[in-house]
Amino acid sequence: MTSPTPDIKLVVLDMAGTTVADGGLVERAFSAAAERLGVRPGSDDHAKKLQYVRDTMGESKITVFRALFGDEELAQRANAAFETAYGELVGGGAIAPIPGAREAVEQLRAAGLTVVLSTGFARVTQDAILDALGWQQLADLTLCPADAGRGRPYPDMVLAALLRTGAADDVREIAVAGDTAYDMLTGLRAGASVRAGVLTGAHGADALRAAGATRVLGSVAELPGLLLAGRARAEA
The missing domain is CATH 1.10.150 (DNA polymerase; domain 1)
Structure with a gap:
C-alpha cells in the first residue's frame, strides 16, 4: 500500500529532461x-x-x-x-518545454506551493534556456550549482532552495522531481520526502527507484496531481 503524500510546500524541479526537452x-x-x-x-x-x-x-x-x-x-x-x-x-531554437511542464509549474504555484527550477548547467546556459522558453518569471527561483556551492548529487541546491525561499519549516515538506538517478540521490540526501522520477529524460524507472525515487511518473505534468492530492488529504 502506498503511503500518503505529505503536505509539500517547496518543489525543486530539474530542467533538461524533466521540464525541458533538449532533444539530445x-x-x-x-x-x-x-x-x-x-x-x-x-x-x-x-x-x-x-x-x-x-x-x-x-x-x-x-x-x-x-x-x-x-x-x-x-x-x-x-x-x-x-x-x-x-x-x-x-x-538556434533546438529546445522546447516538456508538454505540460509550464502548466504544472503554474498549477503548483497557484495552489500556494513554491517552485524552484534547478540545473547542472552553468548560470549562463540556464539563463539561455529560460530566455529561449520565456520562462524567466515562471518559477519563484532558479538555481545552478554555483549558486549553491556544489551541484548534484550533493544536496546543496535543494537545501539552498529551502534557505533562500523559506518556503518550508521541515525538509520533509520538500518534493524533488527529475529524470536522472542524480536528481533522486540529491533529493534523498536533502531529506525530501517526495522524490518523483520522471520518464521523459535520461534514466529509466529501475535506475530512478534504485537511487531513491519514491514515485515514478510518466512526466512532470503528473506532478500536480500527486502533490495536490497529498495536500488535500493533509488539510482534511
Missing part, C-alpha cells in the same frame, strides 16, 4: 566540446567519454569534465566549450 543537445554539445580538446569523433576515446556523459546525466557538468579529463585546466576548457556549444544550440 547535451550529447551534441559534449561532442563539440570534446573535439575542440582533440577527442576525435568516432574514436574509442570519444565513445567511452560520451558513454560516461550519458551515465552521469544530471550531475554538475564541471564535475563530469573533471572526471573525464583529470586536469582542472582541461576540465575548465571543456566546460567552457560545452557551455558555448549548448548555448548556440539553444539559441
